[in-house]
Structures are given as C-alpha cells and as structure tokens.
Amino acid sequence: MSTDRIHLGQVIKQTPRLAARIPNFIKAGRILNPLRHHTSLGSVIENSARRYADNPAIFYQDRRYSYKEFNAQANRVAHFLLQKGVKKGDVVALFMENRPEFLFCAVGIAKVGGVAALINTSQTGKVLSHSINLVKPVLAIVAEELVEPIEAVRGELELPADAYYFMADTDTLRDFGQEPDNYQNLARIVAALSTENPPTTATVTKSDFLFYIYTSGTTGMPKASITNHERWLAAHAGFGHVVSGMRPDDVFYLTLPLYHATGLLVCWGAIVAGPAAVVIRRRFSASEFWKDIHHYRCTGFGYVGELCRYLLNRPPQDDDADNPVRMMIGNGLRPTIWKEFRQRFAVDNIYEFYASSEGNVAFLNVFNMDNTIGFGGGNIALVKYDKETEQPVRNADGYLVPADDGEPGLLLGKITKATPFVGYTQKEKTEAALLRNVFTQGDVYFNTGDLIRHIGCRHYQFVDRTGDxxxxxxxxxxxxxxxxxxxxxxxxxxxxxxxxxxxxxxxxxxxxxxxxxxxxxxxxxxxxxxxxxxxxxxxxxxxxxxxxxxxxxxxxxxxxxxxxxxxxxxxxxxxxxxxxxxxxxxxxxxxxxxxxxxxxxxxxxx
Structure with a gap:
C-alpha cells in the first residue's frame, strides 16, 4: 500500500481555505452555465479588455501589453481573416514559438470562429507535413524562426502558394521585418486594420471548435485532438477561479510551449481568469528561471515534471526560498522530488492536475495535497492491466476487472452526456481510443493509456504510461x-x-x-x-x-x-x-x- 495515503482529516483541514473561495466558485458557475451558449475565448478577452483595459496582460522581454492593447491586436488579426473570407470552422495553421504574436493570432482566429491548428514547433520533415495536411488549413501563419522547416516540406503541403503569411521575429507592432519570397507579411497587413471587436465574436458558441492540439497518442503519426471553446472555458474557470484563485495583481511565468494544452488551456486559461499577467519566455532555461521570477515579481509559474527536476539539479543558493512565488500549476511532479521541491523553493500551493488534450478524465489537486494528481474523476474506472500482454485483464464473462484499492490500474473514463469524448479529426483514431462493453453490454469508456492508483479520499497518483x-x-x-x-x-x-x-x-x-x-x-x-x-x-x-x-x-x-x-x-x-x-x-x-x-x-x- 502506498505511504502517500490521504486521510479524511487532511482533507477537512483544507475546507476553510476553499470556503473563502466561494465567490470564485460562483464566477466559475456563471462561465460554465450551459444556458450561456455564446461565452467563448474571444468574449472572455473582450470582457477583460473592457473591465481591466490598462491592466498588464503580457510581458515579453522588454515589452508590455495591456489587456486593451492585446485585444486590439487580436482584433486586427480577426479583421484580416474576415477579409480573407475565413469563416466559422475554417482551419488556420499556426506555427510559431512562444511570443505575444502567438496569442494575438490564436485569439484573432477564435474571434471569427476559426480553428487554430497549433503545430508543435519541434516538428520537421514528414511529421510536420503530415500534421499540417491532416487538418486541411485554408492558410498558414509561419513565424520567422520556423520558416526553414516549412520551406523544407513546402512542396508536400496542400496549401495554395498565396496562403503563407509571415510573422517577423521582432516587436511586430513597431517593426514588420522583411518577409521572404513567396510569403505575405502579416504584421504589415494587420497594422492598417480596425482595432474594434469583430461582430463574429458574438456568433461563436461553446460547442464550436477552437484548437487542434496534436498528440502522438498510442500509435501512428500525430493525431489532431479537438478542443472546443467549452473545453478551454472549463480550464479557464476550473484552474483560474476554483483551483488557484487567480487575481488581477498576479504575474504568472510561462515557459511551457503555447501549442500544448498545459500551457495554453490550463496555465494561460487560468491567468485570464484574474485577469492576471503572463510572462512569456521563448523556452525554458534553468539558469535564467529564478532570475526572471525575481525580475518580473512572478507569483506563479507553470511546470511539467522535467522542469522541476532541472531546477532541483541546479546548485542550491542561499536565497532559493526567498522568492515571490505562491503557486505552481502543472503536471508530472513525481513523488520522489515533490516535498524536496516544495521545501527548497518555499512554494505554498502546488496545483498538480491530470488531464489530456482529448480525454474526458480530469483530476485537480484542489486540496493542495502532496504527491497526488488530485481529486475527482467521478466518471472513472481503474481496471487490472497485464503488462506482459499490454492489455486490460478480462474475466470469464469477457468484462474488465476493477483494480484493487491502492493497486495500479489502467485509467478509463466513462463516456456520458456530461463527460463526452470529442476525440480526433480522424474517426478511426477516435474509435481506437475507445473500449466497449467494459462492465456491461453497451457501455463505452475512453482508454487513457495511463496507470494510476487510488491513495485515499478520491485522490490518485500517477504510476506510468502503457502500450506504444x-x-x-x-x-x-x-x-x-x-x-x-x-x-x-x-x-x-x-x-x-x-x-x-x-x-x-x-x-x-x-x-x-x-x-x-x-x-x-x-x-x-x-x-x-x-x-x-x-x-x-x-x-x-x-x-x-x-x-x-x-x-x-x-x-x-x-x-x-x-x-x-x-x-x-x-x-x-x-x-x-x-x-x-x-x-x-x-x-x-x-x-x-x-x-x-x-x-x-x-x-x-x-
């Protein structure tokens, strides 16, 4: 049995802290109200720009953008897309590293009802061309820093020659840069367009597709998982209001890639709930991490387990615990380093979570316990898994066998009206992720491909991944x-x-x-x-x-x-x-x- 068992007394001790956040729960409830069909990413940004116009929204290097400026630049992108005839459901490929222009473009695409295909910036060659062609974009926004890999596969891409738009690696509000041959300069084009909110924002609904986020899954080339506005709003409300209680004076440090759900949905979604400010860094640097935290006076940061290990591997400093951080949001913090990290860097709140871009299962460490992916999972089942055959165990009747309490089991998410599985752009990939007739004839579950174990009071611990x-x-x-x-x-x-x-x-x-x-x-x-x-x-x-x-x-x-x-x-x-x-x-x-x-x-x- 795990030594990390969580007991009822530990949970009860946290209830006063959660009770103080009741107003946040009410805010989250309003956002997620199923009757409010036209709440969307675009409307959230417009609301923040109206109510908190001069609050900082983005810090990047020596640049600062208020919510009003952020919304204005996203509007210019939206008006450009409308001029190009982009309509609800059309796909725009976005291939850009972490910087403000990524958010300008992503929100602009969302405001016209388009779907931003968030291409992994590490992709090259066959993988890159597959990912772009898979979603059939009407145009592509390519950052200067990523023109080279695009050019290497351009002959394989199913895009018209005039559908490539260039975004310089500069402060594009002041310096448009010089586009290469066969590209149109997006920053120069949008500079002359309106900063007013486009009328299309009001027509976007929660069920409309928002992003395609790529996942390798268990087999084959990358799959494009579907994220609709409702899914982004759930992360926005859940992590921003319910879990972290993000405030307008918070400053959140984000080095995780924005093309990932952890960075864009969970961390940035939570930030906008403040509405707080995000400090964007192009990529993670262990040597610069705490320097940036102190420079921007960051009260929180986003993480994955590897990031935390890299920080722990740095030589200890006398001022490690003397920092402004009060929270961290992310996943993959292993129990072997959890307490050491919390103590060395004096982080009060570790908001670990478990979720996936496409899945219907989520856990949140809302009670701020140690060594757990969190609390929740009302629709889940843990079943016995045979590592030799790499298959779940079935009994004599052909049904799966529940795992014992504390035993690592394969995590499944029951598909219901309340917990749907939206899936991927490819129907056969969606079907491959499902398990049918799990406990009774006709039931359907999403197979996460992960082994987890129950450690008490509906809290769980990640164990390992399975399969391919x-x-x-x-x-x-x-x-x-x-x-x-x-x-x-x-x-x-x-x-x-x-x-x-x-x-x-x-x-x-x-x-x-x-x-x-x-x-x-x-x-x-x-x-x-x-x-x-x-x-x-x-x-x-x-x-x-x-x-x-x-x-x-x-x-x-x-x-x-x-x-x-x-x-x-x-x-x-x-x-x-x-x-x-x-x-x-x-x-x-x-x-x-x-x-x-x-x-x-x-x-x-x-």
Whole structure:
C-alpha cells in the first residue's frame, strides 16, 4: 500500500481555505452555465479588455501589453481573416514559438470562429507535413524562426502558394521585418486594420471548435485532438477561479510551449481568469528561471515534471526560498522530488492536475495535497492491466476487472452526456481510443493509456504510461511513428522502439532495437544521428541503440517488446552491441561497461 495515503482529516483541514473561495466558485458557475451558449475565448478577452483595459496582460522581454492593447491586436488579426473570407470552422495553421504574436493570432482566429491548428514547433520533415495536411488549413501563419522547416516540406503541403503569411521575429507592432519570397507579411497587413471587436465574436458558441492540439497518442503519426471553446472555458474557470484563485495583481511565468494544452488551456486559461499577467519566455532555461521570477515579481509559474527536476539539479543558493512565488500549476511532479521541491523553493500551493488534450478524465489537486494528481474523476474506472500482454485483464464473462484499492490500474473514463469524448479529426483514431462493453453490454469508456492508483479520499497518483507510447522530456513519444521513420533509413531494415528508465530522470528515454542492412563496421553513426535529428523532434530521438540480427515477432507479426524493455540498456544482460547518444555529442558511441556505470551513477545529465 502506498505511504502517500490521504486521510479524511487532511482533507477537512483544507475546507476553510476553499470556503473563502466561494465567490470564485460562483464566477466559475456563471462561465460554465450551459444556458450561456455564446461565452467563448474571444468574449472572455473582450470582457477583460473592457473591465481591466490598462491592466498588464503580457510581458515579453522588454515589452508590455495591456489587456486593451492585446485585444486590439487580436482584433486586427480577426479583421484580416474576415477579409480573407475565413469563416466559422475554417482551419488556420499556426506555427510559431512562444511570443505575444502567438496569442494575438490564436485569439484573432477564435474571434471569427476559426480553428487554430497549433503545430508543435519541434516538428520537421514528414511529421510536420503530415500534421499540417491532416487538418486541411485554408492558410498558414509561419513565424520567422520556423520558416526553414516549412520551406523544407513546402512542396508536400496542400496549401495554395498565396496562403503563407509571415510573422517577423521582432516587436511586430513597431517593426514588420522583411518577409521572404513567396510569403505575405502579416504584421504589415494587420497594422492598417480596425482595432474594434469583430461582430463574429458574438456568433461563436461553446460547442464550436477552437484548437487542434496534436498528440502522438498510442500509435501512428500525430493525431489532431479537438478542443472546443467549452473545453478551454472549463480550464479557464476550473484552474483560474476554483483551483488557484487567480487575481488581477498576479504575474504568472510561462515557459511551457503555447501549442500544448498545459500551457495554453490550463496555465494561460487560468491567468485570464484574474485577469492576471503572463510572462512569456521563448523556452525554458534553468539558469535564467529564478532570475526572471525575481525580475518580473512572478507569483506563479507553470511546470511539467522535467522542469522541476532541472531546477532541483541546479546548485542550491542561499536565497532559493526567498522568492515571490505562491503557486505552481502543472503536471508530472513525481513523488520522489515533490516535498524536496516544495521545501527548497518555499512554494505554498502546488496545483498538480491530470488531464489530456482529448480525454474526458480530469483530476485537480484542489486540496493542495502532496504527491497526488488530485481529486475527482467521478466518471472513472481503474481496471487490472497485464503488462506482459499490454492489455486490460478480462474475466470469464469477457468484462474488465476493477483494480484493487491502492493497486495500479489502467485509467478509463466513462463516456456520458456530461463527460463526452470529442476525440480526433480522424474517426478511426477516435474509435481506437475507445473500449466497449467494459462492465456491461453497451457501455463505452475512453482508454487513457495511463496507470494510476487510488491513495485515499478520491485522490490518485500517477504510476506510468502503457502500450506504444512513453513520456520523455514532458512529451508523449509514439513508438510506431519512430519505427516508421527509422525504417525509412536506407541502412535500417527493421526498427523496434520502446522507452527505458535512466536513474534520476523522469519518464523513459527512447531506445531503438534496429536490424541494419549493412555490417556494423560500415554504419556511420554520426550520419545516422544526424538523420534522426532532422526527421524527429528532439525529445523523440532515441538515446540508445541496440543492434539485432533479427527481431522476434508474435504469430500476428507484432514485435515482442517485453523482453527488450526488461533488458533496457544493461550491458551486463545484453549480448547485442549497444550504442548511446551522450549529452553534448553528435554521434552514437559504443556503450561500454564504464559508460554504463557512469550513466547509472548520474554522471551524464539527461
């Protein structure tokens, strides 16, 4: 049984704090009132701009935008889209790193009822072209910093030549930059347009699609999960009002990518509830993190588990606990570092949550307990899971078997009218995520693919991911996708990908067992790594390689991964040649016993 059991007395102690937030609960109830059909992301921003016009909305480097200025620039984007004939339901691809223009564009698209396809900025090559073509956008907004990967696949994209719009990597309200050939300069175009709220905002409903957020899922190339306005509003109200009690004087530090649900829905959605200010950073830096926190006087920040571990790995400072932070919102903070992080940096409120871009299951750590993904999940079931077969266990009648209290079980979310599963743009992908006839004939559940356990008082703890997806660097990695791309290399006949654990790291690092078509001595490992880094996002590049003469398969030609996962990269157990990509290098090196021991001892930082 877990030592992190939560007891009723602990929960009761937190009720006075929650009772003081009753006015926030009322606000959240009004936002989520099913009769208020026309509440949307756009209307929330317009309301904030009207009531809190001069309050800071965005800090970025040396720039500051008030809610009035933010709304005005989003309106210019909206009027541009209306001029281009973009209508409700049309898709606009948004390929941009973290900066104010991302939010200007995302909100502008929302105000006309369009759907912003939030392209993962790590994507390149086949993955990038697939993600864009999948959702059939009518135009693409491409940031200057990402023109190069777009140009590399432009010939494969199903977009008209005049549908590419450029956003310079400058303060675009003052410097439009210089667009490349075959692009139109969006900042220059919108500068001449109206800053008034467009009439279309009032026509957008909660059920209208808002974003396509990409997820690797459990198989295949990235899937576009559907986020409607109601889903964003639920995160906005739930995390902003109910959980964190965000205030207008709060300043929230956000280094998480805005193309992810954690950054855009959970963190920024909560910020707007204040309405507070967001400090946007292009990407996370452990060395600059606390400097920024002090500079902007941030009262909160967004996190994933890896981010917290990187901060803990920094040498301790005398003033670690002397900071203005009172809350952190995110997911993936592991129990092994939870209390150490809270104590070292003196964070009073850790608002851990569990959810997914597409799922119908959510947990919120509303009671601010330690070591838990939170409270909730009225529609959930935990069922026994066989790690050998990688399937849920069924009884003699063919139904799934509930997990015992405290036992890790596969998390399922029952699909009901109150807890629907919107799914993906591809119907077959949506169907693949469902389990039918789970406990009775005709019932339907969403399969999260995650193992969790109950630790008392309807609080739960994350255990691990299952199947063909593992989590590394805060990202879900699809093994099927990797296997397909690796097998396209001319010197690789077959590839099997899986995740392996490295001591003192969160998640699982990628490992690929490959069958080369040429002798080991002829493999150019530097070129092989360069190929992977070109075709794959950084987090998906395998850290380890295992060279095999032949892969073992089942009778239905499925690869047998159980033994491979068990062997990992242990040179004492594996007779096949093993190679490793060490931090700071540009090639795979032979994994020797001394290197293996150094990795085990934490001498290499992953």
């Amino acid at each position: 997806t593992f989590r590394w660097k805060g990202e879900n990695v699809s093994t099927t996708e990797l296997e397909s791309i690796l097998s396209s290399h001319p010197h690789i006949e077959e590839a099997v990908v899986y995740g392996v654990q490295i001591p003192n790291t969160d998640g699982r690092a990628g490992m690929a067992a490959i069958t080369p078509c040429i002798p080991e001595s002829e493999i150019d490992f530097k070129a092989l790594l360069a190929f992977m880094r070109k075709e794959l996002p950084p987090y998906a590049v395998p850290v380890f390689l295992r060279l095999r003469q032949q892969m073992e398969t089942t009778g239905t030609f499925k690869y047998k991964k159980t033994d491979l996962k068990s062997d990992g990269f242990d040179v004492n157990k594996v007779s096949d040649p093993l190679y490793v990509w060490l931090p700071g290098t540009d090639t795979y090196a032979l994994l020797t016993l001394p290197i293996h021991q150094a990795i085990q001892n934490g001498e290499y930082r992953y």
